[in-house]
Amino acid sequence: MTTDDPAFNSADPLCQMSARELAEAYRQQSVSPVEVVGACLARAEEIDPVFNAFSFIDHARALDAAKASENRWANGAPLSEVDGIPATIKDIVWVRDWQVRYGSSVTSDAPATEDAPSVQLMRNAGVIFLGQTTTPEFGWKAVTDSKAFGITRNPRNKDKTAGGSSGGAAVAAALGAGVFHLGTDGGGSIRIPSAFCGLTGLKPTFTRVPAYPASAFGTVAHIGPMCRDAADAFAMLKSMSGRDRRDWYQGEAVLAPLKLAPVSLKGLRIGYWSTPPAGTLDPEIAAIVDRQLKSLEAEGAIVEPFELPGRNLLDMFHVHWFSGAAARLSPFGAADRARIDPGLVEIADTGAAFDARRLVGAQVERADFGARMDQALADHDFILSPAVTIPAFEAGLEVPSGSGLERWTEWASFSFPINLTQQPAGVLPCGKTHAGLPVALQVIGARGADAHVLSFIAKLEETLDM
Template sequence: MDTSFPPGFAPDELCRLDAAALQAAYRAGGLSPVEVTKACLARAEEINPRFNAFTRIDHEGALAAARAAEARWRAGAPLSDVDGVPATLKDIVWVKGWSVRYGSTTTDAAPYEEDAPAVALLRQHGVVFIGQTTTPEFGWKAVTDSPAFGITRNPHDPSKTSGGSSGGAAVAACVGAGVFHLGTDGGGSIRVPSAFCGITGLKPTFGQVPAYPASAFGTVAHIGPMTRNAADAMAMLKAMSGRDLRDWNQGAGRFPALGLAERALKGLRVGYWSQPAAGALDPQVRDIVAARIAQLADLGVEVTPFKLPGEDLLELFHDHWFAGAAARLASVPEARRGRIDPGFLEVAREGAAKDAVRLVQAQVRRASFGAAMDAALADYDFILSPGTAIPAFEAGVELPAGSGLKRWTEWAGFSFPINLTQQPAAVTPCGATEAGLPVALQIIGARGDDSKVLSLAAALEPLFAA
């Protein structure tokens, strides 16, 4: 097989090609999915001892899938435009034939007998699964370390956290170990690690991507793409979107057409949400994002200060998230609970203490907040904010040293409110701190406007890279 596409491209760089380049190369016969998959597998093996992004690297399964994709492209009959594109799956979604441990030593190691809907859709499109990525236990926090698999580290500085809970996916994307990376986001778990690692991550409109089984954390939990650019995020989102009757929470609504479009900046009306719903804003993050907002204003974007319409949003999110942790803990046999992350036990026990009246009141308060945010996105094209309030901090801890905070949610104040509202939100890199740690801009759209959100992210990529 000729490996000259593109000219001068070294074999160890094949894993850096995006989905569009791979499609063109596969169609022209200049590259094979097998060659690209081998490059991504090698990259995964190379980086894993240092960063701990993977719980499983599936050479045999990936190469078998890649050979099948190669045969389809040679016959001129690919399953889709992304047939043969390498991908990773977070250790929190079911994968047929794989053990899924949820980052825990308390779960069953037996292989699963069926795919989760998102996994099944990606498989139906011919996507090649090269491995499984790390998560904290049950995906409960916005950093990635677990009793089962240890600490996942930031590729920009291994002493720092990758963020979480989709930390392994963010690292794999950043270093080129795959093109598509499936993450989940219940309070920032796609957006936080994407921001910390300098990649694109999208929490889609709730229900855009089907989920099964239902998350113990309820309808704050989303499934979405994590990639190196917005075009790849869109290609992955299209491949794993659709209706699945196993997901009752998804509803029976129609799905908007997905695709990137040219996005003119001049004339856009955006609200700038500059203060997190909890915690403090790091001065470097503040200044970098504010400079990007000013840059957009200079290009004709109408920017208006925006304040979240809700009150006590941290408490409201805790009512949902901690109760979800209690529900998840209830599935673990009592004899195994001594092996669980102590932080998870703390929030689960706090959640178990919440009574039924409080939980129903939380649903009512959430509905009011969500309606107010829907109304805001009827007035604005987008709401923009920092991706995170702080840059990545020390690996292996839930909280920055000396912060005085009690829980990860207190530094994730730009993330968790948008899980309550179920609106699409993407993060895109927009600069770096003096220490070289990535800083991101968050783009929030109206429910159903996933394409618009990613189209703006795509428009900003060359602007922010300059």
């Protein structure tokens, strides 16, 4: 099934409006938040039987929040410019009064008693939560399927994976079931599904968006926006950013203010990273990205080859990720573990076998790699790469059939290195394969330069020949 299928294109026009268009319509009272939220809820119900984007849809609370937003706009007193914007939350982030199952049947069904910081900040801005989006168990892999909630499918072709682990968020975004979509990214989980589904997604600088509870996967885990364009991603990022003392990693440092600014391509220094540290780059993707980079050079950008300044990155990431999986599954006994995704159990067992010397050694290597990447981003305005080494493949599999690959990290190796370094990295569509599947470009910036990355992505959205 391609985008010619009615299931992809039948969204109510209200479901296709951007945050800025909705804010203006609310201001003029030509459209009501109640109408928009109602349309998005209907869209969520329409798409879910085929694509499996949602694990929970909260009709009653969403409509109550929409009525309150409608009253605020009518009185000329919205909480913010994003008051009344419909959003979804990945089923890994706490939302008060919702069960947060982490895509699993072994977790508690007791409702959360408080909002995560990102959710609280969005709620304070008047954002309206439609429901929870699907994830693999504990967000452990870069595709979205679980024993508890089934297989999430790509909106461009339902036989293909939507990517993961924020796959449900990507499907909801692509099919118009909300405007803002909160994802998490510990190794590519925002960027990969955004790339596979033709969206703009951003893994912000680590701690730009506060997190609580702290992720078992540690300081590779980020929270960020998944949207249909850079302007919406920026508006969402502003609404979910801020200081929260529940996040100890944030400290008191103040990150650069968030402000979009025009980016000129002329003289821009771009490093092109084209060799993944694991797996091989699909030739069709390479050709599409190369063509787009030539168009940037034609506009005056300076593009030069770039190689990552690190060694053994796959092993380094596995030590961090697998030990995090071991920690995450440590509370569960044999009966529960028998109900958990076998792939997750396998990597957790591997991580449990690491000794302290190996873990600390990986942390020291990571610090050196991160410092070298900070220097690289002082020497370049941006580093660009393909977002993913391969197009979307068969739904329900961790790796493409017949590929000879063992783990998702082998085909997601343009993603996980930037979790190790904590720089902001965004993706945007840059073409399609002959089979009609999206291809995406990744933009990496210096730590703290989240707005600069989104400003550049906005420029690319205008410039690239699609």
